[in-house]
Amino acid sequence: MARIPDAFIDDLLARTDIVEVIASRVPLKRQGKEFAARCPFHDERSASFTVSPTKQFYHCFGCQAHGTAISFLMNYDRLEFLDAVDELAKRVGMEVPRDTRQRNEDGDTHELFAALDAAAKFFRKHLSGSDKAQAYVERRGIAPEIAERYAIGYAPDGFNALRDALGTDQRRMQLLERAGLFSKNDKGNIYDKFRDRLMFPIADRRGRTIAFGGRVLDAEDSPKYLNSPETALFHKGRELYGLWQARQVNSKLERLIVVEGYMDVVALAQYGVSQAVATLGTATTSDHAELLFRNAADVYFCFDGDRAGRSAAWKALESVLPRMKDGRQAFFLFLPDGEDPDTIVRKEGADGFDVRLKQAMPLSEFFYSHMATDVNLSNLDGKARLAERCKPLLAQIPDGAFGDLMKQRLVELTGVGARASTPDTHVPVQRARSAPITPPAKKSLVRGAIALLLQQPALALSLSPPYRFAALQLPGVDLLVDMIAAAKERPAITTGGLLEHFSERDESAALQKLAMESNLYEHGEAEPEFRGILRMLELQYLEQRIAELNREINERGLSALSDAEKLELRELPVQIGALKRELAPAQ
Numbered sequence: 001m002a003r004i005p006d007a008f009i010d011d012l013l014a015r016t017d018i019v020e021v022i023a024s025r026v027p028l029k030r031q032g033k034e035f036a037a038r039c040p041f042h043d044e045r046s047a048s049f050t051v052s053p054t055k056q057f058y059h060c061f062g063c064q065a066h067g068t069a070i071s072f073l074m075n076y077d078r079l080e081f082l083d084a085v086d087e088l089a090k091r092v093g094m095e096v097p098r099d100t101r102q103r104n105e106d107g108d109t110h111e112l113f114a115a116l117d118a119a120a121k122f123f124r125k126h127l128s129g130s131d132k133a134q135a136y137v138e139r140r141g142i143a144p145e146i147a148e149r150y151a152i153g154y155a156p157d158g159f160n161a162l163r164d165a166l167g168t169d170q171r172r173m174q175l176l177e178r179a180g181l182f183s184k185n186d187k188g189n190i191y192d193k194f195r196d197r198l199m200f201p202i203a204d205r206r207g208r209t210i211a212f213g214g215r216v217l218d219a220e221d222s223p224k225y226l227n228s229p230e231t232a233l234f235h236k237g238r239e240l241y242g243l244w245q246a247r248q249v250n251s252k253l254e255r256l257i258v259v260e261g262y263m264d265v266v267a268l269a270q271y272g273v274s275q276a277v278a279t280l281g282t283a284t285t286s287d288h289a290e291l292l293f294r295n296a297a298d299v300y301f302c303f304d305g306d307r308a309g310r311s312a313a314w315k316a317l318e319s320v321l322p323r324m325k326d327g328r329q330a331f332f333l334f335l336p337d338g339e340d341p342d343t344i345v346r347k348e349g350a351d352g353f354d355v356r357l358k359q360a361m362p363l364s365e366f367f368y369s370h371m372a373t374d375v376n377l378s379n380l381d382g383k384a385r386l387a388e389r390c391k392p393l394l395a396q397i398p399d400g401a402f403g404d405l406m407k408q409r410l411v412e413l414t415g416v417g418a419r420a421s422t423p424d425t426h427v428p429v430q431r432a433r434s435a436p437i438t439p440p441a442k443k444s445l446v447r448g449a450i451a452l453l454l455q456q457p458a459l460a461l462s463l464s465p466p467y468r469f470a471a472l473q474l475p476g477v478d479l480l481v482d483m484i485a486a487a488k489e490r491p492a493i494t495t496g497g498l499l500e501h502f503s504e505r506d507e508s509a510a511l512q513k514l515a516m517e518s519n520l521y522e523h524g525e526a527e528p529e530f531r532g533i534l535r536m537l538e539l540q541y542l543e544q545r546i547a548e549l550n551r552e553i554n555e556r557g558l559s560a561l562s563d564a565e566k567l568e569l570r571e572l573p574v575q576i577g578a579l580k581r582e583l584a585p586a587q
Contacts, residue, residue: 004085008097009070010492012085015092018069018496019053025076040076041065043297043327050516055455057496059516066512068496078205078291087206112233115179116201116209118166123153123199123212126161130154136198136217140263141346146270149245151201155194155214162192180211180228194226200262202234202280203244210234213241213262213280225261227281237285240277241265243295249274255298257357258284258316259341264302267342272350276341284316289323298329300357302341305334314370317363321393324363326400331360364406367393368413383414445540446476449533451514452526453483457498459530460487469537472544477537479507532583539579546572 019035022028028035028051039049039060048062059066065075073084082096089096127133127147133154137147146152155162162181167173173190176182183193197214204210211228228234242265246253249269257276259265268276275296279288284301292299301316303309313332320330333356335344345353361369371389376382390410397403410416453459463484470481479502486501487493493501495515502508549569552560561569 004082005097006490007492008094009085010490010494010497012088012092012094013056013068013070013494013497014492015094016056016069016088017053018056018058018072019051021069021088021091022051022058022072039063039065041294043325045326052495055495055515057494057499057515059512061516064509064512066499068494068500071500076294078294083206109232111175112179112231113208113210115166115172115175115181116211116233119162119176119179119181119212120151120153120199120201120209122162122165123155123194123201124151125153126156127152127154127199130156132217133198140267141270142266143270146266149249149269150242150266151209152266153199153201155192155197155199157196159191159195162194163190178231180231180234193228196221197226200241200266202228202239202241204233204239205244207244207248210239211236211280215262225281236280236282238287238291239280240288240291241280242269242277243291245269246275246277247295253296255300256292256296257300257302257341258288258292259302260304260312261340261342264341268345268353271345271353273345273353283312284319286319286322289316289319293320293323293328297327298331300331300333300360302333302335304340305336309334310370313366317366317370318393320363321367322396322398324402325398326402328402330363331357332363332366333357333360364409367406368409372413377413383416386410387414387416444476445533445536446474446480447514449530449537450476450480450483450511451517452530452533453480453487454498454511454515455495455517456526456530457483457487457493457495458491459527460484461491462527463488463534467534469534469541472537472541474537474540476507479505535579535583539576539583542572542576542579546576 019028022037023035026037026040026049028037029047031050033052033054035051035053036047037049037051038044038047039062041049041060042063042065044062049058049060049065051058057066057068058072067075069088070081070084073079073087074081077084077087079087086096088094127137137152142152163173163176167176167182173182177184177190181193182190184190194212194214196218197216200213200215201209202211202213211231211234213228214226216222216224227236230236240258241262243256246256253275255275257268257273259268259276259278261278265276265278268274277292279285299320301313303313313334317330317332324330335341335356341353344356348356368390371393372386375386375389377386387410394403394406394410397406460483467481467484470477483498483502486498490497490501499508499511499515502511505511546569549561549565549572552565558566
């Protein structure tokens, strides 16, 4: 896949105000020269998420999330790299290089999006032109503004309506087939996949249509719902119907309500419950769970109260359990037989539905009621069975208060683990007294140079190779040389850009810590300090070189040196003396 030029990325990040980008999604508070907030990527009580406007990057001291404005959009908005670049480019009025963008879209990905968008418009047009579809929409009480919000359409009856309208040539036919809009029979004949159905476009994180769900208008027809097949753009285990619309309507999602059908989402929205989403004909996956909690701290799963509904609820619980970090909550609402969110909200309104949500079963309660099925807790055997059932699942819960309380509840029910949960207050005093005291580490010149360059990459621009210190045998020298080269090659690169550039190296974590250190020097003061450090490293190299040549003489005699090396050995002390005199005032 073609790469966007580094120069374009550096220019884009230099023009982007990372504080503005993040503040539009996360409430930031100024702390000195930087900004802080509770981390949006994990749940926490105190603000450990820091954004630096001068360094143009963010860092969380809790979960170690970090990066530039691009990586923030990728992680927070769940965008692909190119989409995040596009988003930032639009904000600052830049144009992503056309040839790069087209190559990065995997050839015809752009055309796939265009074909799906054309199909969505085709269905929208036919909704208004079909008396049958209009009568169904009116009968279901879908208001025009809700139909518009969710771009609801209608696929006409007949096998060739969409094909005749959009598939005029062989390439177009193949494209529409790859987009999941056509089916093929045993004889190889291609026909419209969706026929005589109310159509629900499925949107990605940017609101682009990536697939469709179709619902029959006549109750006797089947299947009741028909979804697009998985394609290059659509993976049903990763998408949630209605999430994009929910995010457009709610500036901040306090909760998300997971329902089973498209009409449930639409009906709830019709009555003012705009936080509903639906899985796409599949059980709740781990990707769904991550996506849900990424967007809201409280998630309500709303299912039928029958056996199938409770089975679906348990699968949802298994997906969210490993993601139950502190601050997150999951609830389970089971509806009466024969009811679904669509029918409930029409009978009871938004207030009635909200009352039901408030009465929903917390995850902890559902977990233990399900696990205790067919277990007799009145005897030891039953308690042991419950403990053994629960332990593997409880081990999946992240460390924190919720996990501790869930384990404590198991102790209350079974008595198992009570002894292990008793805190050990014994302190090994003798061991503590005899612990060695570690002296403070000597400041590393290489570390100092890297820290300065990382915080002010422009320091490298005035340097000219070759760098004699590059041959110095000290940890980090190779990284320093590579960082200088990257900064010289990309003059507009920021701290965040350097971190991204070296994110795959083993030293990445150490660079993150250095980047978070406070700037010790202003821009005018940093350059002489940086050059001074490099001169001291050069001095160390000259001393290293003398030691190497003398070692060669001791091992093999003076005759082992070449004439050039003998001359070098005579000149090195002179060079060292000159460097020491130069550095003496600074020392």
